Amino acid sequence: MKVRVFLNIFIAVLVVLLATEILVRTLIISPSAALPDPELGWKYRPHSEIFHTVEGFSRHRLNSLGFNDEEPGTKQKQHLVLALGDSFTEAFQVDRQDNFTSIAEMLLPCVDIFNAGRSGLTLTQYPIIAARLKSKIHFERVVLFLTAGDIQDIEHQNLRKTYDPKNGRLIDINIIVKKSSWLKQALWPIFEHSAFATYMKNRFKALDLKADNFFPWPTISVVEKNSQVKSENDEIEIVDFILKEMQENYKINILFIPTFDYLPSHKTVEREVSLKARHIFKNQADKLEIEFHSVNILGEIFKNGGNPPVGFANKDILKGHLNKKGHMLVGKALAKELSIDCSNTAVN
Amino acid sequence: MIFTSLQFLSFFIILIALFAVIRGKNSRRYLLLIASYIFYGAWSPHYLILISACSVWGWWLGLLMNNSNSDGKRKFYLLLSLMLSLGMLAYYKYANFFAANISAALGLEWHQVDILLPVGISFFTFQTMSYTIDLYRGNIHVCRDLGKFMLFVAFFPQLVAGPIVRASEFLPQLEKRIRLSPRNSIIGLQLFLGGALQKILVADNLSTFVDSVFNEPTMFSAGTLWLALLAYTIQIFCDFSGYSLMAIGVAKILGFELPVNFRMPYISRSITEFWRRWHISLSFWLRDYLYISLGGNRKGVTRTNINLMLTMLLGGLWHGSSWNFVLWGGLHGMGLVGHKYWIKWQHPLRDDKVYSLFAWAATFLFVMLLWIPFRAKDFSTTIAYLGGLTALHGGVNWPHSMSIMVLSGILVWHLLYVTRNEWLNSFPSAFPVKAIEIYPILISLMLILLFAPLNTSPFIYFQF
Numbered sequence: 001m002k003v004r005v006f007l008n009i010f011i012a013v014l015v016v017l018l019a020t021e022i023l024v025r026t027l028i029i030s031p032s033a034a035l036p037d038p039e040l041g042w043k044y045r046p047h048s049e050i051f052h053t054v055e056g057f058s059r060h061r062l063n064s065l066g067f068n069d070e071e072p073g074t075k076q077k078q079h080l081v082l083a084l085g086d087s088f089t090e091a092f093q094v095d096r097q098d099n100f101t102s103i104a105e106m107l108l109p110c111v112d113i114f115n116a117g118r119s120g121l122t123l124t125q126y127p128i129i130a131a132r133l134k135s136k137i138h139f140e141r142v143v144l145f146l147t148a149g150d151i152q153d154i155e156h157q158n159l160r161k162t163y164d165p166k167n168g169r170l171i172d173i174n175i176i177v178k179k180s181s182w183l184k185q186a187l188w189p190i191f192e193h194s195a196f197a198t199y200m201k202n203r204f205k206a207l208d209l210k211a212d213n214f215f216p217w218p219t220i221s222v223v224e225k226n227s228q229v230k231s232e233n234d235e236i237e238i239v240d241f242i243l244k245e246m247q248e249n250y251k252i253n254i255l256f257i258p259t260f261d262y263l264p265s266h267k268t269v270e271r272e273v274s275l276k277a278r279h280i281f282k283n284q285a286d287k288l289e290i291e292f293h294s295v296n297i298l299g300e301i302f303k304n305g306g307n308p309p310v311g312f313a314n315k316d317i318l319k320g321h322l323n324k325k326g327h328m329l330v331g332k333a334l335a336k337e338l339s340i341d342c343s344n345t346a347v348n
Numbered sequence: 349m350i351f352t353s354l355q356f357l358s359f360f361i362i363l364i365a366l367f368a369v370i371r372g373k374n375s376r377r378y379l380l381l382i383a384s385y386i387f388y389g390a391w392s393p394h395y396l397i398l399i400s401a402c403s404v405w406g407w408w409l410g411l412l413m414n415n416s417n418s419d420g421k422r423k424f425y426l427l428l429s430l431m432l433s434l435g436m437l438a439y440y441k442y443a444n445f446f447a448a449n450i451s452a453a454l455g456l457e458w459h460q461v462d463i464l465l466p467v468g469i470s471f472f473t474f475q476t477m478s479y480t481i482d483l484y485r486g487n488i489h490v491c492r493d494l495g496k497f498m499l500f501v502a503f504f505p506q507l508v509a510g511p512i513v514r515a516s517e518f519l520p521q522l523e524k525r526i527r528l529s530p531r532n533s534i535i536g537l538q539l540f541l542g543g544a545l546q547k548i549l550v551a552d553n554l555s556t557f558v559d560s561v562f563n564e565p566t567m568f569s570a571g572t573l574w575l576a577l578l579a580y581t582i583q584i585f586c587d588f589s590g591y592s593l594m595a596i597g598v599a600k601i602l603g604f605e606l607p608v609n610f611r612m613p614y615i616s617r618s619i620t621e622f623w624r625r626w627h628i629s630l631s632f633w634l635r636d637y638l639y640i641s642l643g644g645n646r647k648g649v650t651r652t653n654i655n656l657m658l659t660m661l662l663g664g665l666w667h668g669s670s671w672n673f674v675l676w677g678g679l680h681g682m683g684l685v686g687h688k689y690w691i692k693w694q695h696p697l698r699d700d701k702v703y704s705l706f707a708w709a710a711t712f713l714f715v716m717l718l719w720i721p722f723r724a725k726d727f728s729t730t731i732a733y734l735g736g737l738t739a740l741h742g743g744v745n746w747p748h749s750m751s752i753m754v755l756s757g758i759l760v761w762h763l764l765y766v767t768r769n770e771w772l773n774s775f776p777s778a779f780p781v782k783a784i785e786i787y788p789i790l791i792s793l794m795l796i797l798l799f800a801p802l803n804t805s806p807f808i809y810f811q812f
Binding site: 008009012013015016020023024028199200262263264265305306307308313314316317318 | 556560564566567742744745746747748749750786787790791794797798
């Protein structure tokens with residue numbers, strides 16, 4: 001009798017787990033597509049399928065380089081531009097044809113913009129991505145999509161700064177990536193194959209149970225958080241160093257995506273962290289004569305009525321990542337920023 | 349220590365483990381009393397003094413009343429007991445409200461006094477009062493055992509948010525030995541999980557959306573305001589009904605029966621029916637101890653209407669020290685009075701299906717609109733919200749998909765309830781202890797794991 005009861009319970013648990021896995025894969029999330037990376041903390045597995053429902057509902061197939069764009073070289077355009085940024089650029093929240101790099105490509109038919117955005121990436125990691133992609137795709141220009149998060153990340157990352165002992169100048173910056181624990185490594189195959197396990201891992205992370213060392217989101221290794229930045233001068237020093245490094249190797253443009261609070265009576269106020277970040281990036285860009293543009297239309301558009309350019313029906317309508325409207329605005333700003341004349345170019 | 353916390357889960361597991369060890373009839377009762385006091389003391393140990401005092405005077409004055417032969421003395425003990433209970437309630441819950449309003453009326457300056465509202469004070473004072481009144485009316489026997497009486501007042505499953513249990517329902521259950529049985533545990537667990545699903549999956553998922561919209565109603569479009577109002581209508585039902593069901597489930601596991609507190613109130617076809625289905629233990633308490641005490645319907649039409657209005661105004665005030673609650677109660681009172689006249693007029697049509705649908709729609713709309721003053725933080729927000737519902741200006745449009753999904757689920761639940769012979773009502777007891785019972789439990793747990801918002805909000809009725 002007891003054996004039968006336990007057998008019934010065992011079968012019921014299996015059936016419910018299987019049903020849950022199917023439910024999660026169909027409606028919520030795909031299994032983890034993250035792989036460890038010694039420099040970046042993690043990267044996406046090439047050709048992974050990503051089902052995103054945190055903000056909006058969209059499904060994406062990543063390319064062979066692990067980014068949310070078509071296979072490099074398939075577009076055969078006259079100009080190739082590399083777009084570097086964080087989750088705003090990655091744009092899992094909207095369909096690929098609606099993200100700002102695709103919008104700009106539509107407006108500039110002779111330009112292929114390779115989207116190399118990835119959530120969690122930050123300014124100090126963009127040179128690494130650009131260097132890796134240089135040998136694989138032959139871009140002529142880099143556009144950095146910067147947000148307030150890039151300055152906040154600098155404040156929290158554990159960076160190793162190397163100074164020239166002779167003149168005291170900053171000569172190198174490294175992000176210290178912590179190796180994952182044996183437990184995480186042991187559990188990782190489960191996350192790679194189970195959407196339910198991945199979803200639960202993400203939920204536990206979001207609970208902020210101080211379990212970073214146990215289940216860091218979203219990968220098995222993580223960029224260590226231990227700030228070496230003590231003042232705004234430290235931030236400026238790092239921004240200056242990265243921008244110079246990028247400028248030495250590539251032609252670059254900066255597009256800043258400001259963060260606004262969307263208030264009653266269709267008022268908008270740019271957040272302080274955004275103002276500060278914009279100020280730092282603009283000053284350093286001006287100093288180095290890098291083209292800089294802030295997409296302030298994201299705040300202004302709300303004043304005309306309707307919904308803001310951020311937010312989603314399934315999350316929060318007033319904050320979060322760019323929605324379709326926001327991507328349209330940034331896409332137009334990007335096309336304008338690139339100012340490439342495609343009028344005499346045959347479209348492939 | 350809310351039911352949906354790990355703290356409560358640990359507490360309950362330890363209690364069940366102790367029940368396995370402690371087997372004496374009285375020992376188990378005292379264990380339950382100690383557990384109830386630990387449960388209540390977890391909010392603030394200071395509150396234990398209040399609940400103990402309330403229990404002691406309720407019990408002692410009851411004894412004195414019972415031992416007294418003179419009507420005058422019996423009335424004196426009744427009034428003294430009621431005054432003590434109401435006095436405590438008035439001080440902790442309404443002192444600032446009354447003082448602020450009196451000061452405003454007299455043009456004096458008033459600074460808010462820092463009084464922390466003890467959790468569940470409205471519930472345990474009402475239970476104590478019901479005992480005293482029932483004893484005075486001769487409806488129940490006196491309770492001579494202080495321990496039993498203290499457990500009646502402090503029984504932890506229903507202590508902080510009801511159902512309001514009457515002495516006649518609870519005290520006889522203490523005469524029997526407290527037994528844990530697999531049958532009761534399975535049913536209790538199912539009821540508890542059913543309540544948890546209502547609270548965590550429905551109410552908590554809706555609250556994010558509802559809170560955002562009610563905080564800034566002027567920001568949103570009319571469509572969004574209607575959706576948020578509907579969401580709040582369901583949120584408050586599932587929040588409170590969920591808590592009641594969890595309380596009933598926990599009590600069931602411990603071998604106690606608590607009264608049903610909600611019977612699908614939103615299928616009501618009149619406001620009178622609504623109050624027979626909504627927070628039943630409170631509405632029947634108000635009927636039996638306030639409305640009837642005021643004279644009920646025995647003193648003519650005008651007096652009946654006045655009694656009804658007074659009962660509902662005080663019922664509104666019971667929910668909180670704010671004019672918004674008084675307004676809510678008053679409008680419900682007007683609805684009840686209006687319905688009394690209406691039934692005289694429309695009687696021949698009552699069984700007509702079209703009429704039933706119209707009556708349901710009108711009742712639901714009335715109840716839903718009255719949730720605005722109940723939820724809005726002040727009167728100006730109430731006005732702004734009501735204005736926004738009819739405004740044509742283009743505010744932010746937020747078709748919150750989680751709310752739409754949850755509301756669709758609730759609609760299906762209600763339709764099934766109406767069309768399938770109230771099958772859900774018999775759900776917990778319909779299953780014998782068989783393998784099939786494991787599935788609802790596992791599915792409930794899985795749904796909670798998957799869809800519970802990460803920050804569970806406290807139960808709405810805790811504040812009352």
